[in-house]
Amino acid sequence: MAIIDEPRALPSGQGPDRASNPLGAFSRPRKPTGLKNWLTTVDHKKIGIMYGAASLFFLLWGGVPALLIRLQLAQPNSGLLSGDAYNQIFTMHGTVMVFLVVMPMGAAFANYLMPLQIGARDVAFPRINAFSFWVFLAGGLMLNTSWFLGGGPDGGWFNYAPNNGIPYSPGVGIDFWNVALLITGIGSLTGAVNLITTVLNMRAPGMTWMRIPVFTWMTLVTQFLLLFAIPVLTVAQLLLLFDRKFDGNFFNVQQGADPLLWQHLFWIFGHPEVYLMILPAFGIVSEVIPAFSRKPIFGYPFMVFSGIAIGFMGWGVWAHHMFVSGIGPLSVTAFSVATMFIAVPTGVKILNWLATLWGGKLILNTAMLFSIALVTQFTLGGLSGVTHSIAPSDTQQTDTYYIV
Secondary structure: OOOOOOOOOOOOOOOOOOOOOOOOOOOOOOOOOOHHHHHHOOOHHHHHHHHHHHHHHHHHHHHHHHHHHHHHHOOOOOOOOOHHHHHHHHHHHHHHHHHHHHHHHHHHHHHHHHHHHHOOOOOOOHHHHHHHHHHHHHHHHHHHHHHHOOOOOOOOOOOOOOOOOOOOOOOOHHHHHHHHHHHHHHHHHHHHHHHHHHHHHOOOOOOOHHHOOHHHHHHHHHHHHHHHHHHHHHHHHHHHHHHHHOOOOOOOHHHOOOOOHHHHHHHHHHHHHHHHHHHHHHHHHHHHHHHHHOOOOOOHHHHHHHHHHHHHHHHHOHHHHOOOOOOOHHHHHHHHHHHHHOHHHHHHHHHHHHHHHOOOOOOOOHHHHHHHHHHHHHHHHHHHHHHHHOHHHHHHHEOOOOEO
């Protein structure tokens, strides 16, 4: 076999010219790599990965306060934390876990998987998608800088009035909490509009509504919940901003304000947010269990419509967080009944998962074991949650470990 040291001549008689053919005859362009590419990318997969990485970072950051809380409670009068420090750590732990860990993790899976499932090349607005992530990250970092600029917020993650007012929280922690969540809300809203538009307008030919994967359905319901829930919280935060900075009286009880206004506004957002956090997980489990049971999902239409029903009914149960606030027996009765009814579509999902597992050729890999664990734990947690609909029981358990 001859060894050729010199490049062969082309048919024209000229050797390969690297200047005129910089990629070479048989080479292909390489994908751009490096930090700059990640910082400027509009690719939905990379943005999904960045959402997931940010969520895991905040999980570690929010897990440290959880450790300190448990160390403080490990024995009476441990003295590890002062009362004010405990309130700040408790508030930051709850806020970080809800707004900066669980919610963006759902966005991570939605950005990465949903366009692939419906046959779209990317999301509808790639640059807005990148904008949503960076705005979310800016809000999350701003919230956590409050530790170094005067102290963290100390009103609990639900930040009830009048404790969030200047007389009871004169520091800047509540202001950081307020403005930071306003910023993350902008990212959530733009992301929701983007994903909704993608599902509605960018499905591949033949991808009819009843062929859409369950995860994409749950993503769509989640984004509609975000679209209508975030503005309610934004209104509450703007009113609080006026109270604290411009002497407004929206939550100032001494000036005749309704002390329950903040609770109503927060929980009108807060209870749909419960389903914002769990519906993406429902969608993931609904993809994993059929795949590793080697059979189609049982009752696909019921899985879809039960998710939609949860989205609608989630708006009618917010006041079961307020049974001890004095809202009146008629309201308590109405929200007790609504809380009982919302367990029905959730139970439908559990039934369908179990029916899918029944008779399947199970592959008990890691993903399947996690999914079975979710079904088990969610069943137990759901049964305990139904007891919240019983007002006398709820009243006795409020502000305990059972109902924080």
